[in-house]
Every structure is written in C-alpha cells, then in structure tokens.
Amino acid sequence: xxxxxxxxxxxxxxxxxxxxxxxxxxxxxxxxxxxxxxxxxxxxxxxxxxxxxxxxxxxxxxxxxxxxxxxxxxxxxxxxxxxxxxxxxxxxxxxxxxxxxxxxxxxxxxx
Amino acid sequence: xxxxxxxxxxxxxxxxxxxxxxxxxxxxxxxxxxxxxxxxxxxxxxxxxxxxxxxxxxxxxxxxxxxxxxxxxxxxxxxxxxxxxxxxxxxxxxxxxxxxxxxxxxxxxxx
DNA sequence: ACTATATTTCCATAAATATAGAAATATATC
DNA sequence: GATATATTTCTATATTTATGGAAATATAGT
Numbered sequence: 001x002x003x004x005x006x007x008x009x010x011x012x013x014x015x016x017x018x019x020x021x022x023x024x025x026x027x028x029x030x031x032x033x034x035x036x037x038x039x040x041x042x043x044x045x046x047x048x049x050x051x052x053x054x055x056x057x058x059x060x061x062x063x064x065x066x067x068x069x070x071x072x073x074x075x076x077x078x079x080x081x082x083x084x085x086x087x088x089x090x091x092x093x094x095x096x097x098x099x100x101x102x103x104x105x106x107x108x109x110x111x
Numbered sequence: 112x113x114x115x116x117x118x119x120x121x122x123x124x125x126x127x128x129x130x131x132x133x134x135x136x137x138x139x140x141x142x143x144x145x146x147x148x149x150x151x152x153x154x155x156x157x158x159x160x161x162x163x164x165x166x167x168x169x170x171x172x173x174x175x176x177x178x179x180x181x182x183x184x185x186x187x188x189x190x191x192x193x194x195x196x197x198x199x200x201x202x203x204x205x206x207x208x209x210x211x212x213x214x215x216x217x218x219x220x221x222x
Numbered sequence: 223a224c225t226a227t228a229t230t231t232c233c234a235t236a237a238a239t240a241t242a243g244a245a246a247t248a249t250a251t252c
Numbered sequence: 253g254a255t256a257t258a259t260t261t262c263t264a265t266a267t268t269t270a271t272g273g274a275a276a277t278a279t280a281g282t
Contacts, residue, residue: 014121026202069279091137180249
C-alpha cells in the first residue's frame with residue numbers, strides 16, 4: 001500500500017452515498033447485494049448508483065460479480081483491511097498508547 | 112459516529128497531500144510537528160499547507176496547539192480510532208472471517 | 223424476435239476542491 | 253518601534269466530482 005493507492009480507496013468511501021453503499025455491503029457479508037437492492041434500500045436513482053458503484057469498484061473497494069441478469073456487489077474486505085493497516089502502521093512514535101483494537105465484530109441482534 | 116461525520120474525516124485524508132501530512136503526524140506521535148517543519152519535510156508551499164492543515168483540523172483529524180510563534184499540529188488519535196471502528200463495525204454479516212487485527216504498532220527501527 | 227427487467231452510458235449542469243503567489247497578521251527579539 | 257520569523261488569508265484560476273433524466277445495452281423468458 002502506498003499513498004496514492006490509499007487515497008484512491010479513501011476517496012471511494014469519502015462520499016456520503018458511497019459510504020452508505022459500502023457499509024451496506026460490509027454488513028451484508030461476502031455474498032453481497034445486487035445493484036437493484038442497493039438502489040431500493042438506499043433510495044438512490046439507478047444512474048447515480050451506477051456511477052458510485054463504478055467509482056467504488058474501480059477503486060477496488062468493492063467487487064462485482066455478474067449472476068444472470070443481476071450484478072452482485074460485495075465489499076472488498078482485503079482492501080478495507082489493507083487500508084486500515086496502512087493508516088495505523090507505525091503510529092504514535094512507538095508509544096503504543098493511542099490505537100484501538102479494531103477487530104471484526106459479529107453483528108449484534110439489535111442492529 | 113454517523114455517516115456525515117465519517118465522510119468529513121475520510122474526506123480530510125482522502126487527498127494525497129493531506130494523507131501524507133496526516134501520516135507524518137501519526138508517526139510523529141502526540142507531540143506533533145510545527146507547520147514549518149511539515150512544510151519543509153513534505154515540500155509543500157506555506158499557503159497550500161495552511162489550506163490543508165485547516166481542512167484537517169476543521170474536520171477534527173488533527174489538533175493544533177499554539178506555542179509561541181509556532182503552531183504544533185498533531186494527529187487526533189481519538190478521531191482516527193473512532194473512524195476505524197465505524198468502518199469495521201458489524202462487518203461480514205456475523206461471519207467474523209474477514210477483518211484484521213488492527214492495533215497500534217510501535218515504530219520499527221528501520222522505518 | 224418481442225417483452226420485461228437490470229444495469230450502464232451519455233450528457234449537461236452544478237458544485238466543491240486544489241493550487242500557489244502576494245499581502246496580511248501574529249508573535250518574538252533587539 | 254523596527255526587524256525577522258511563522259503562519260494565515262485573500263485571490264484567481266484550474267480541476268475534479270456529483271447529479272439524474274433519457275437513451276442504450278445486456279440478459280432472460282415467452
């Protein structure tokens with residue numbers, strides 16, 4: 001991971017519609033969601049959604065998989081993880097007193 | 112943390128100059144660096160740097176502390192951590208098979 | 223090949239963002 | 253109060269990004 005790559009990934013999710021889309025997909029798990037379902041869930045017009053999905057997948061933040069007429073989009077967890085690692089690498093000048101223990105949290109019932 | 116707040120933080124670092132600045136500060140630790148040192152280190156003109164520092168601090172990604180003629184900027188680790196947590200919350204539909212163990216890594220000698 | 227559904231591309235417009243020189247402001251020292 | 257240093261604000265310009273309707277493309281079933 002280098003600065004440019006990280007900026008590409010960050011830019012992809014640094015936008016309200018796309019962050020919503022991304023988080024939807026993160027929570028949906030590896031199976032992903034079709035474009036239509038995302039459009040309905042988040043109330044985003046098709047053409048706008050398509051633009052954002054293209055941005056996300058071009059950046060490598062989500063993956064697309066065609067299945068008959070549907071295209072299933074899913075979060076690219078590898079990219080997400082690489083990005084998080086990049087941001088926290090070597091932090092705090094060795095003081096190790098400032099970083100969280102970020103780990104995958106299984107979804108809770110009430111969320 | 113909500114979508115808008117997260118987008119604000121992400122937008123702050125989703126830009127090459129600002130990501131460089133931010134990582135510089137992350138690695139510098141809580142003491143931070145003065146604007147002048149950052150300017151020289153990264154070779155960014157004063158006015159441009161000032162613009163980016165304002166973006167970063169306005170977003171809450173860095174903190175500023177005046178000390179005599181100097182202004183010391185430091186990474187806001189709390190914001191960083193909240194952001195990372197927000198991105199990984201409830202991920203993978205409970206499969207818990209996709210997330211990293213992101214933790215503060217003390218700086219290694221050769222870096 | 224006709225029809226329905228899913229998604230994307232095209233397009234024009236609107237809005238936000240990045241850049242850096244020059245001038246202004248703030249603080250410190252003599 | 254004059255001078256030097258640190259940083260910001262002002263300004264204009266250039267560039268990138270977001271939006272959504274309409275048309276186009278792709279896939280599937282009849």
